[in-house]
Amino acid sequence: xxxxxxxxxxxxxxxxxxxxxxxxxxxxxxxxxxxxxxxxxxxxxxxxxxxxxxxxxxxxxxxxxxxxxxxxxxxxxxxxxxxxxxxxxxxxxxxxxxxxxxxxxxxxxxxxxxxxxxxxxxxxxxxxxxxxxxxxxxxxxxxxxxxxxxxxxxxxxxxxxxxxxxxxxxxxxxxxxxxxxxxxxxxxxxxxxxxxxxxxxxxxxxxxxxxxxxxxxxxxxxxxxxxxxxxxxxxxxxxxxxxxxxxxxxxxxxxxxxxxxxxxxxxxxxxxxxxxxxxxxxxxxxxxxxxxxxxxxxxxxxxxxxxxxxxxxxxxxxxxxxxxxxxxxxxxxxxxxxxx
Amino acid sequence: xxxxxxxxxxxxxxxxxxxxxxxxxxxxxxxxxxxxxxxxxxxxxxxxxxxxxxxxxxxxxxxxxxxxxxxxxxxxxxxxxxxxxxxxxxxxxxxxxxxxxxxxxxxxxxxxxxxxxxxxxxxxxxxxxxxxxxxxxxxxxxxxxxxxxxxxxxxxxxxxxxxxxxxxxxxxxxxxxxxxxxxxxxxxxxxxxxxxxxxxxxxxxxxxxxxxxxxxxxxxxxxxxxxxxxxxxxxxxxxxxxxxxxxxxxxxxxxxxxxxxxxxxxxxxxxxxxxxxxxxxxxxxxxxxxxxxxxxxxxxxxxxxxxxxxxxxxxxxxxxxxxxxxxxxxxxxxxxxxxx
Numbered sequence: 070x071x072x073x074x075x076x077x078x079x080x081x082x083x084x085x086x087x088x089x090x091x092x093x094x095x096x097x098x099x100x101x102x103x104x105x106x107x108x109x110x111x112x113x114x115x116x117x118x119x120x121x122x123x124x125x126x127x128x129x130x131x132x133x134x135x136x137x138x139x140x141x142x143x144x145x146x147x148x149x150x151x152x153x154x155x156x157x158x159x160x161x162x163x164x165x166x167x168x169x170x171x172x173x174x175x176x177x178x179x180x181x182x183x184x185x186x187x188x189x190x191x192x193x194x195x196x197x198x199x200x201x202x203x204x205x206x207x208x209x210x211x212x213x214x215x216x217x218x219x220x221x222x223x224x225x226x227x228x229x230x231x232x233x234x235x236x237x238x239x240x241x242x243x244x245x246x247x248x249x250x251x252x253x254x255x256x257x258x259x260x261x262x263x264x265x266x267x268x269x270x271x272x273x274x275x276x277x278x279x280x281x282x283x284x285x286x287x288x289x290x291x292x293x294x295x296x297x298x299x300x301x302x303x304x305x306x307x308x309x310x311x312x313x314x315x316x317x318x319x320x321x322x323x324x325x326x327x328x329x330x331x332x333x334x335x336x337x338x339x340x341x342x343x344x345x346x347x348x349x350x351x352x353x354x355x356x357x358x359x360x361x362x363x364x365x366x367x368x369x370x371x372x373x374x375x376x377x378x379x380x381x382x383x384x385x386x387x388x389x390x391x392x393x394x395x396x397x398x399x400x401x402x403x404x405x406x407x408x409x
Numbered sequence: 410x411x412x413x414x415x416x417x418x419x420x421x422x423x424x425x426x427x428x429x430x431x432x433x434x435x436x437x438x439x440x441x442x443x444x445x446x447x448x449x450x451x452x453x454x455x456x457x458x459x460x461x462x463x464x465x466x467x468x469x470x471x472x473x474x475x476x477x478x479x480x481x482x483x484x485x486x487x488x489x490x491x492x493x494x495x496x497x498x499x500x501x502x503x504x505x506x507x508x509x510x511x512x513x514x515x516x517x518x519x520x521x522x523x524x525x526x527x528x529x530x531x532x533x534x535x536x537x538x539x540x541x542x543x544x545x546x547x548x549x550x551x552x553x554x555x556x557x558x559x560x561x562x563x564x565x566x567x568x569x570x571x572x573x574x575x576x577x578x579x580x581x582x583x584x585x586x587x588x589x590x591x592x593x594x595x596x597x598x599x600x601x602x603x604x605x606x607x608x609x610x611x612x613x614x615x616x617x618x619x620x621x622x623x624x625x626x627x628x629x630x631x632x633x634x635x636x637x638x639x640x641x642x643x644x645x646x647x648x649x650x651x652x653x654x655x656x657x658x659x660x661x662x663x664x665x666x667x668x669x670x671x672x673x674x675x676x677x678x679x680x681x682x683x684x685x686x687x688x689x690x691x692x693x694x695x696x697x698x699x700x701x702x703x704x705x706x707x708x709x710x711x712x713x714x715x716x717x718x719x720x721x722x723x724x725x726x727x728x729x730x731x732x733x734x735x736x737x738x739x740x741x742x743x744x745x746x747x748x749x
Contacts, residue, residue, distance in 0.1 A: 096514065170496065356693065
């Protein structure tokens with residue numbers, strides 16, 4: 070493959086009178102290195118014909134130095150944010166990230182687990198589909214002592230390392246916030262309960278209602294895939310009735326944003342007539358008018374805990390923690406104009 | 410790996426009295442199958458303990474049935490949209506997609522090309538970093554007769570199959586739109602010219618100025634990584650001067666949205682005092698107030714052409730088209746409130 074004297078980062082460092090570690094971090098787009106230095110290093114790298122040699126490095130050590138990650142959809146803010154932070158952190162340890170999206174199809178997820186196994190990843194991070202209740206496809210990794218770390222959408226009952234937000238507290242805080250504002254009739258829009266985080270958020274929601282001596286009304290709770298289309302259907306249903314709710318608590322931000330758009334298009338005042346709370350603190354909640362109150366799930370801490378778990382398990386050559394160890398990342402509510 | 414009589418989709422089809430193709434499409438989340446049928450099929454699949462057998466299928470035919478894709482960032486709307494459509498289309502042909510993001514780091518891109526090669530992908534689709542001007546890392550694929558298709562951010566001078574938007578027309582249409590509205594002093598915010606699509610957009614911009622007998626003013630053109638932070642810096646610079654521009658044409662929507670936010674926060678009326686045009690038709694341009702005029706790049710057609718090229722080259726077992734064949738996908742401007 071290589072037919073000339075290969076240049077290394079040492080050559081780049083010498084040519085620019087920089088330290089080798091500065092050159093390495095510049096080439097890896099490290100945040101502590103200035104744009105000017107990165108530019109200078111990139112130009113010199115190109116001038117010298119420098120090529121990093123990951124494949125050869127992997128072959129020498131008989132390691133792929135690759136981690137796999139499966140998320141439902143890369144277009145969703147929260148899993149995309151975690152993915153990017155996981156990638157950047159892993160990179161500092163010399164690991165590359167291969168990303169797959171299941172599109173919330175159980176069969177796809179099963180197939181992708183096999184695909185990533187055959188791509189020889191050294192570990193796997195997964196946020197499952199809405200419909201994954203059987204986790205036996207991950208046994209392939211378990212049997213071969215390849216670590217698996219679950220995050221965000223995690224199994225309720227599978228042995229393994231789990232990092233997730235405090236979903237019960239999220240459901241509780243969102244509801245409590247609205248109840249403290251005096252709301253008496255909250256519509257709650259949930260994802261399907263096959264996905265355990267929606268069960269936990271619902272428990273939190275119920276707990277807050279109980280504390281504020283309000284009854285849980287089944288007719289005010291909707292279970293659906295949290296898409297724009299479903300959110301519009303639910304709005305139509307809710308606002309075609311005589312009795313409008315005084316608040317809508319949506320368990321994702323796409324739904325919250327769609328509810329806001331529906332209200333604006335139908336002359337329903339937010340927050341005057343209806344208050345809105347979303348979930349995940351998608352940056353879009355800040356740019357709409359009025360801006361939307363949402364639950365921040367701290368993707369940075371979540372991603373860092375996922376990476377710490379991956380590296381620890383890779384080092385131990387252990388497929389998963391011997392029993393389920395669940396790390397719960399605190400959430401916090403960010404109040405904005407939609408619930409003032 | 411398998412120690413019991415495996416169930417196949419034929420068993421699921423029989424149990425539900427459905428056709429095998431309906432079951433297959435339901436499990437693959439095909440849009441033509443109803444949610445009810447998908448639910449029924451998924452439940453039966455779980456009940457029967459059905460597991461798709463991609464890995465084994467791959468081993469039998471000695472094919473990985475996997476395609477690799479590298480994009481700068483999955484958090485950007487346009488590459489993410491293309492990625493998802495490419496994945497869904499490839500899936501119909503039994504291919505799985507492995508996604509990597511380069512984070513606009515040239516070294517990362519080089520490393521990921523090697524990573525995907527060692528993951529034994531059968532073909533590669535790439536949108537390059539802003540700084541990729543040397544394409545020799547793709548020679549590894551070329552030499553091994555593994556197809557490479559470039560899209561969106563594509564080489565200016567590398568032999569191979571290319572699918573990209575009509576960037577020159579995009580720059581032209583955006584400028585023409587503002588000139589027709591009577592704008593006399595347009596600020597143009599471009600990405601770095603190391604990335605050839607920004608060169609083409611700038612050419613279109615210049616062409617429109619010429620047609621409308623306006624001179625090209627270097628002081629009104631900014632070259633930068635199109636991030637929120639850089640957009641804010643540029644706004645500060647532009648609006649701290651006595652002479653405000655009457656329009657800003659940003660060559661991505663993150664920049665256009667940030668310009669709008671800056672104007673709102675500083676009491677600058679959009680479109681009254683300053684008109685704004687963005688690029689890519691990111692859905693966020695529709696949800697902000699005022700909504701932002703943008704250039705739609707038709708991610709669906711682009712993705713479909715990328716998939717067609719991948720499948721054709723895989724079948725031909727040819728690394729790339731023998732010479733550069735560039736498919737140009739038409740763009741169109743979508744007028745919204747920010748430039749009325």
